[in-house]
Amino acid sequence: MSHQGNKRQKHSPSSSGPSDPETAPHENKDSLRAELQNDFQSQVDQLKDKIAQLEGEASHGEAEKLELKQSVGQLENENSQLKSKVANLEEKVKSLENSVNKAEIKSKYLEIITTTSELMSVGYNDDQSIKIYRQIFHLNNNTTQMRKGKAMSLILMLNHGYYEGLLPHYRQFTDALMEYQHTIDYMEDDTFIFRMRGAAQLPAQVLLWLEKALKHTHFHRLEFNPVQTEGVRYLDFIFNCVRVNSRLQVFQLEDTIENSRDIDLLCEVLNNKASLELIKLMSCGTEEGVFREIFNKLRTQNVFKIVLSENRLSNLRPTDMSEFLSSNPSLEELDLSLNPFNEQDIVYIADALRHNTTLRRLRFRFPDPPTNWNLLESAIFDSTSLNAAYNSNHHCCLYIFFAGRACSDIYNFNTCNDPTLNRRKKIYTLLSKRNRRRENASFFDLDGIGIKHIPQILSLLKTFSEHSIETGGRREVDEVKPLSIAYEIMRDWRMPELYYLDQMEED
Numbered sequence: 001m002s003h004q005g006n007k008r009q010k011h012s013p014s015s016s017g018p019s020d021p022e023t024a025p026h027e028n029k030d031s032l033r034a035e036l037q038n039d040f041q042s043q044v045d046q047l048k049d050k051i052a053q054l055e056g057e058a059s060h061g062e063a064e065k066l067e068l069k070q071s072v073g074q075l076e077n078e079n080s081q082l083k084s085k086v087a088n089l090e091e092k093v094k095s096l097e098n099s100v101n102k103a104e105i106k107s108k109y110l111e112i113i114t115t116t117s118e119l120m121s122v123g124y125n126d127d128q129s130i131k132i133y134r135q136i137f138h139l140n141n142n143t144t145q146m147r148k149g150k151a152m153s154l155i156l157m158l159n160h161g162y163y164e165g166l167l168p169h170y171r172q173f174t175d176a177l178m179e180y181q182h183t184i185d186y187m188e189d190d191t192f193i194f195r196m197r198g199a200a201q202l203p204a205q206v207l208l209w210l211e212k213a214l215k216h217t218h219f220h221r222l223e224f225n226p227v228q229t230e231g232v233r234y235l236d237f238i239f240n241c242v243r244v245n246s247r248l249q250v251f252q253l254e255d256t257i258e259n260s261r262d263i264d265l266l267c268e269v270l271n272n273k274a275s276l277e278l279i280k281l282m283s284c285g286t287e288e289g290v291f292r293e294i295f296n297k298l299r300t301q302n303v304f305k306i307v308l309s310e311n312r313l314s315n316l317r318p319t320d321m322s323e324f325l326s327s328n329p330s331l332e333e334l335d336l337s338l339n340p341f342n343e344q345d346i347v348y349i350a351d352a353l354r355h356n357t358t359l360r361r362l363r364f365r366f367p368d369p370p371t372n373w374n375l376l377e378s379a380i381f382d383s384t385s386l387n388a389a390y391n392s393n394h395h396c397c398l399y400i401f402f403a404g405r406a407c408s409d410i411y412n413f414n415t416c417n418d419p420t421l422n423r424r425k426k427i428y429t430l431l432s433k434r435n436r437r438r439e440n441a442s443f444f445d446l447d448g449i450g451i452k453h454i455p456q457i458l459s460l461l462k463t464f465s466e467h468s469i470e471t472g473g474r475r476e477v478d479e480v481k482p483l484s485i486a487y488e489i490m491r492d493w494r495m496p497e498l499y500y501l502d503q504m505e506e507d
Contacts, residue, residue, distance in 0.1 A: 119133065167203065177214070219245065239265050239266070246275060247275050279298075279300070288314060314345060322356075335363040343371060349376065431464075461482040461486055
């Protein structure tokens with residue numbers, strides 16, 4: 001029993017035993033199919049991804065291709081523009097080369113330079129030939145310089161005989177001046193100087209050419225000294241040349257002023273010309289008293305120096321000098337040399353100088369000095385009293401010459417720019433001179449200095465002496481140490497009264 005049961009149990013199906021041989025192949029096929037389908041689907045997906053990637057790369061490549069095409073088009077446009085610019089530049093270079101060639105041809109001086117030998121062969125002496133040749137050479141040089149826009153200095157040396165061959169040289173110069181005068185406005189100051197010297201009579205045609213060219217040319221300096229010749233009004237020519245000149249800095253005239261009309265025209269031209277800095281009017285007075293009108297009519301803005309030498313100035317009116325100084329407020333230097341001033345003129349000039357604070361240098365040269373010329377010194381340093389010295393002019397240096405030599409040492413005073421220092425030097429110089437003779441005490445009475453001022457005087461001695469002795473200023477011959485002056489004052493001047501005053505203050 002048991003054996004059969006065991007046997008039957010052994011052959012009965014069990015859940016954990018092997019599957020039915022008939023169903024096993026079906027299960028394997030399904031599993032394989034599923035696996036194959038999964039692999040296929042995976043490959044399909046990969047192919048799709050690859051295709052998508054390739055499509056993306058293809059799209060990016062198209063964009064790059066389009067961008068490259070655009071860049072190529074832009075480069076082609078730029079290349080075309082550069083070619084156009086190069087063509088334009090080549091045209092400009094050719095044009096400039098043509099202009100340069102024309103300018104070189106135009107800047108050449110076309111007139112023939114006559115030699116001194118050729119001039120002497122037609123009757124001029126050696127001196128005249130040299131002067132004419134120099135004038136031709138100078139016109140040549142100035143014409144060339146003007147055409148090249150360079151600095152120039154026009155000098156018309158008229159102290160030669162008339163030479164007809166100069167006419168074309170003047171014509172060429174004036175033509176160049178008319179054409180290139182605008183370049184002068186860009187030159188540095190003092191580069192264009194107009195000088196006329198001598199006494200040759202220029203043809204009227206040359207004067208017209210020069211006046212037409214110069215009256216609109218802003219040259220910087222004018223130096224003019226031809227002698228008047230019959231039939232020629234050089235003054236009118238000069239006045240017309242400078243009337244509208246806005247850059248004229250120096251005006252120098254060495255010619256005759258014939259009448260009051262000339263003075264009026266001169267002042268009309270020079271007055272209120274803001275660029276003007278220096279005026280020289282020398283040997284201009286032909287008649288005594290005519291040039292005196294300059295004192296009442298000349299009114300300048302920025303002129304710092306005026307020279308009025310050898311103009312027969314005399315018989316001044318009381319206010320001529322004071323009005324002249326006040327009407328030219330920028331004036332710092334005035335030269336009145338070689339004028340026949342009389343004693344009354346000296347009085348008026350000294351009075352104006354004593355009250356003036358703008359002038360810095362005043363010059364006189366007397367061939368035959370007036371007897372009261374020392375009044376001019378007194379205006380600068382009045383040594384009659386301390387108060388007079390204090391009230392003197394402490395701004396202006398005075399130079400007085402007799403026959404070419406300085407007549408005194410007054411020019412040693414007012415050498416500092418600070419009038420306070422100049423005043424101190426004068427007061428200390430005066431105290432030193434008196435100390436040499438032990439006169440300070442006696443002069444204090446005349447000066448009107450009271451006893452109460454002694455402490456102030458003593459305290460100022462050291463201060464007043466510093467500029468003259470200790471700080472390197474010029475020491476006067478008779479200056480002494482401040483202690484010497486203090487000792488003299490304390491010893492000689494009213495010591496009993498000073499003691500009595502001190503006692504009264506203590507009580």
